[in-house]
Amino acid sequence: MIDICLLGTGGNMPMPYRFLASSIISYLGRKILIDAGEGTQVAMRILGRGFKSLDVICITHCHGDHIIGLTGLLSTIGNSGRLDPITIIGPEGIKKVVEGLNVINPYLPYQLNIIENPSMDIFMKVDKNGIIICENEKDSNIVISTMKLEHSSHCIGYSFYYKRNPKFNVEKATNNNVPKVIWNRLQKGETIELEDRIYTPNLVLGEERNGIKISYITDTRPIKEAKKFIENSNLFICEGTYGNDDDIEKAIKNKHMTFREAATLAKESSVDRLVLTHFSPAMTNPEEYAKNCLEVHENSIIGNDGMIISLNFQE
Template sequence: MFDVCLLGTGGMMPLPYRWLTSLMVRYEGSQLMIDCGEGTQIAAKEKGWSFKPIDVLCFTHYHADHISGLPGLLLTMGNAERTEPLLLIGPKGLERVVCALKTIAPELPFPLEFLELTEREQEIQAGPYQIHAFRVNHNIVCYGYSISIPRAGKFQVEKAKELGLPVQYWNPLQKGNSVTYEGKTYTPDLVMGPERRGLKVTYCTDTRPTPAIVEAARSADLFICEGMYGEPGKEQKAVEHKHMTFAEAARIAKEAQPKEMWLTHFSPSLNRPEEYMDDVRRIFPRAKAGKDGKTKELKFDEE
């Protein structure tokens, strides 16, 4: 299954009761993390999730509360005798920023690979994940991400039999590989039905509302969106600092219609986000206040 864990929900600084915003997902033995602020390692340890299987690490932007935990994380992964490459994805300048942070973690037993985002929208295939990166509106260059798990069509036994393919060739075709039998090559599309609905998580933080977020979150299984301010009277402050209020996030969800929305990236002054959720749910009923360690297991639609 596709497991999603909101490791932390805080913005600006870690608090005794709230870690900085970070997301981790895992699927078939692979893990992907988005953002790694101070304390992210502790948040993951509290949840009981390992660092070693992380294959992809995405960054929304390079403010300290989203990346300052990286050197320690890299050292921990190295101490776990990791040797596999780690792919890092983020806005332009990623390699320069990471190499500066890496001066306190200079010797790693695994290579770092960098993919710098330069377009307003980019599509990336990384392991089992289809990643859609989209530019949002913060006071520095910042991206949101949709992480999707595609789902192939059903294997059509009758078509395989009509083609005369022996059973031992069926499994490779199901896995998306072409096979050769009696001098002829057979491709998966010959025996696979139309692609089925997969799974999608959309994550964005540190931004004003933009149409790009609506499009990215449309029909997502889970939409995780910043809600810096929940209290009344914070609208102008949200505009000035290029963040969002709970109500603004809810209106995005109302338009995008994900199955569920979690709010995150709460201001340090916002002690009890749940107190303001009734107003949010009047706009989008399937909204929840995020909390550290909040987890959801996403499952493919039954057929």
């Protein structure tokens, strides 16, 4: 099971009743954070999301409401006893911004691996000990994809595909004369050399199974390229800066989206579930405009701080 927690759902500035938009994806006890605006670590503490098991931080863009909380967060992670490296992924310019913010963090006890403006998919493997980068897709169980968005600064959207191992096939393992003592390790994806023979997972596993796709897009207009990028997502978390349809001109000018535009993008991309976030500070009650997205995409949810969405792998 994969848990997605909305730490905050606000845009532009933190409010007394709403933290800035950020989310944590948790799987096998390890975490990926999306954006780190002011107050993100406070929201994490309130919601009981641990710091030491945070392995990857994905930044959409370098506007303050999405990154200004990174410095304090990295310091707190250091104080949690973490020594393993952390991977930061972000758009063009992310290295310079992180270096600038970290002037006051000169002695972090762990290494930062920064991936700037990735031009290809990033393959990662997660287990109970952490998330590491893989050289190829075969060894990975998470694939992170990015795409360029349309905003007033360099901005990227994210797609996270959590792969699922095929079922163990006893008949196949038996027919291939695989010793039972290594069945469990092969099922977990290991390649094993035993008695001068190399055993690979494909000797014991059945057909591929569908994984879980989570897409995250914020601070952008609903560009056509996004449709293919988020297509068939099990969960699509999208900005809905403006709930009122009458604010469409404001959305175009500021390069954001209305609820209706986000819902249209979700419907045209055949996503299962849409969750809206990144609400304008002027919109104190986003639920008031829920009909504007529900009329277009019935499986739409107005996000709120602390909301948890759980996704299970399907047979």
